[in-house]
Amino acid sequence: MAVREGAWDCPYCGATRNRGPEKFCGGCGSPRGPEVKFYLPEDARVVDEAGELEKARSGPDWTCGFCSGDNKGWNGFCTGCGSARDAGAARKVVQHLGQAPSSAEEAARAAGPGQPETPEVGSPAEAPKKPRNKACGLCLAGCGVLLVLLALLAGFLSCTRSVQLDVVGAHWERLISIQKEVTVREQAWADQLPSGARELSRSQEVRSHRQVQIGSETRTRTVQREVQDGTERVKVGSRDLGNGYFEDVYEDRPTYRTVQEEESWQEPVYRQEPVYATRITYDIERWKEVRQARASGEDTRPEWPELRLEPGEREGPRTEKYVLKLRSPDGKTMEHEIQDAATFQAFQVGRPCPARLNRLGVITELRP
Ligand SMILES: [Zn+2]
Ligand SMILES: [Zn+2]
Structure with missing residues (x-):
């Protein structure tokens, strides 16, 4: 466990990086008061000499209760007035997990009021704002263009014009299915x-x-x-030994x-x-279509065919179809199917009727 030499800043003259174990400021000679906080500079010296290591591990320094003299851990009596250490107060041994304080301010914060042992918890760095994704922007623009085109197409198709169409012909067909068992x-x-x-x-x-x-x-x-398959020693922090030295803290x-x-x-x-x-x-009897009764014409007056049923026959489903032949003013002819007989009957061959056409020439509305 490596031991390093810490440092302290003088509160009187502002001198920084006084050597940790040094009891007097190198700048003004003021004594290292009990309120001084130790810190571990990034490039702190590693202690490897046996005698100094022994001193580093001899416990925290203490302040004399009578003369306020600063004493080393191994002193049983005050070097200033000779009082016993029992009446004095030892500096605190503080464990810093994570990064050890590397400046006086950090040390003061780490050893803040009430919670001297609180490990420094690294606050998560605020994530820099992501630049807006360019590909996504392009995609959005593409979608926008597509929507506009669709809207234009819908507008183009829904735009209709009114014309007069001539009814030039008609065709109708009516069927009755005839079934037999x-x-x-x-x-x-x-x-x-x-x-x-x-x-x-x-x-x-x-x-x-x-x-x-x-x-x-x-x-x-x-x-x-x-x-x-084993364990590894990981450095997890450092311990302020209270005498100007710091010791690395490991974890398996x-x-x-x-x-x-x-x-x-x-x-x-x-x-x-x-x-x-x-x-x-x-074997089973089933009703099957055997023939159809059919009627058709080229006018707008449809009729059902006459139904003549033979013995054993019955009437099946009926179907009907109505188609108008129309001509537009520019001479184009077209066919248009009408769904019900009543509407079909209201048209007359040879008579014009009002209609609406869309841009593609498809009839969207037709009135007799
Ligand atoms: Zn000083
Ligand atoms: Zn003393």
């Missing part, structure tokens, strides 16, 4: 058989699979582990090394096992 052959699982099914045959078939564990196998893998810390180990485990092994169920083949 026919016998069809189907298959189903026994628990899903529809009512009315006439069973023809049954068989056992694979319906699903399930996982069955049939054993396990041993697998291995290499894992890394931290193992303590564990050291680790990484070892690789084989680790094994049991991995289950599965087999896919088929699950059988009863499959039934059956």
